[in-house]
Amino acid sequence: MARNEAPISGVRARAYTIPTDKQEADGTFAWDSTTLVVVHVEAGAKTGVGYSYTHGSIVDLISSNLKQTIAGIDASDPPAAFAAMQRAVRNMGRQGLAATAISAVDTALWDLKAKLLDLPLCLLLGRARNHALIYGSGGFTTYSLDELKEQLTGWVERDGCRWVKMKIGTHPRDDPGRVAAAKIAIGAGATLFVDANGAYAIRQALEMANVFSIYQVGWFEEPVSSDDLEGLRLMRQRAPACMEIAAGEYGYDIDYYRRMLNAGAVDVVQADITRCGGVTGFLQVAALADAHHIDLSGHCAPSLHLHAACAAPRFRHLEWFHDHVRIEHMLFDGAPAPKDGRIAPDLTRPGHGLAFKAKDAEKFAS
Numbered sequence: 513m514a515r516n517e518a519p520i521s522g523v524r525a526r527a528y529t530i531p532t533d534k535q536e537a538d539g540t541f542a543w544d545s546t547t548l549v550v551v552h553v554e555a556g557a558k559t560g561v562g563y564s565y566t567h568g569s570i571v572d573l574i575s576s577n578l579k580q581t582i583a584g585i586d587a588s589d590p591p592a593a594f595a596a597m598q599r600a601v602r603n604m605g606r607q608g609l610a611a612t613a614i615s616a617v618d619t620a621l622w623d624l625k626a627k628l629l630d631l632p633l634c635l636l637l638g639r640a641r642n643h644a645l646i647y648g649s650g651g652f653t654t655y656s657l658d659e660l661k662e663q664l665t666g667w668v669e670r671d672g673c674r675w676v677k678m679k680i681g682t683h684p685r686d687d688p689g690r691v692a693a694a695k696i697a698i699g700a701g702a703t704l705f706v707d708a709n710g711a712y713a714i715r716q717a718l719e720m721a722n723v724f725s726i727y728q729v730g731w732f733e734e735p736v737s738s739d740d741l742e743g744l745r746l747m748r749q750r751a752p753a754c755m756e757i758a759a760g761e762y763g764y765d766i767d768y769y770r771r772m773l774n775a776g777a778v779d780v781v782q783a784d785i786t787r788c789g790g791v792t793g794f795l796q797v798a799a800l801a802d803a804h805h806i807d808l809s810g811h812c813a814p815s816l817h818l819h820a821a822c823a824a825p826r827f828r829h830l831e832w833f834h835d836h837v838r839i840e841h842m843l844f845d846g847a848p849a850p851k852d853g854r855i856a857p858d859l860t861r862p863g864h865g866l867a868f869k870a871k872d873a874e875k876f877a878s
Contacts (some may be wrong), residue, residue, distance in 0.1 A: 525551045530545050531544060550616075561711050566787075649834065734758075
């Protein structure tokens with residue numbers, strides 16, 4: 513064995529289904545629970561932790577195919593394991609569930625490497641910044657107006673967020689009134705974002721963009737399907753100048769982001785570390801965004817994104833998503849707390865700083 517080599521010796525995965533605190537919906541989907549798949553990867557005396565918000569079916573893929581694929585690879589080489597996993601899922605398809613499985617394993621591998629070196633992950637990756645700005649996110653279409661206003665103002669007044677985001681698109685006729693009420697509630701000092709989750713057709717989205725501009729909406733996320741790159745580009749060209757077009761949360765590989773950025777489809781590109789290939793994939797997207805002079809924003813899972821976000825060369829903010837913030841503070845020691853609209857890595861903790869509370873999670877095991 514080469515000096516300092518630490519071959520990967522074990523991989524474990526388990527799924528947990530956590531009920532939401534209220535019924536939730538966006539423009540194209542409704543849910544009452546969130547599934548978290550947690551992965552542990554072992555090498556030497558250390559264990560790395562990763563996770564994804566996905567479907568529990570990936571546990572079998574991780575515990576069989578991916579476990580066998582990365583067994584014996586040096587834990588100091590996460591990109592080598594990443595490349596091996598990409599090859600291993602070629603015939604089943606790299607996107608969707610396979611991508612979320614690889615993402616969970618990859619984040620565990622980077623956590624493991626940093627722990628083997630006794631370093632915070634952001635220092636191992638190299639910091640471009642000491643903290644990440646956040647925007648409050650939730651505002652589900654199932655919320656009453658009072659619930660919507662209470663949640664959004666809480667992020668502004670309690671956590672110091674400069675921006676807050678609400679869902680739209682379930683009942684389009686109600687959207688202008690809900691947006692107006694939200695903007696009045698948060699006041700002039702904060703910017704309102706809206707997220708249609710691809711619910712609108714292009715003409716409807718353009719009409720809504722003009723209406724929303726009255727309320728100084730600064731960000732229109734997935735006004736049309738994120739697969740419709742031409743539609744997104746048209747929105748970017750024709751939306752009011754005050755309004756940025758954002759998409760990318762459903763990108764599962766670097767080729768999708770290349771197509772999106774080459775198409776000029778977005779003002780800000782989003783990437784989700786639990787879908788786009790973990791830390792390895794997220795940093796690939798960050799480099800691509802930097803080359804296109806487009807800002808990157810982290811989608812959901814803010815605790816898991818934090819260290820990689822601090823290393824990304826051109827980075828805007830992280831989504832402080834209600835469901836995931838609640839789960840991460842419930843089930844992980846070391847989940848960051850916001851201060852003045854930002855979160856920062858704890859440099860006293862090696863790796864990404866998150867320790868899974870397995871006993872607390874047991875009641876949610878599925």
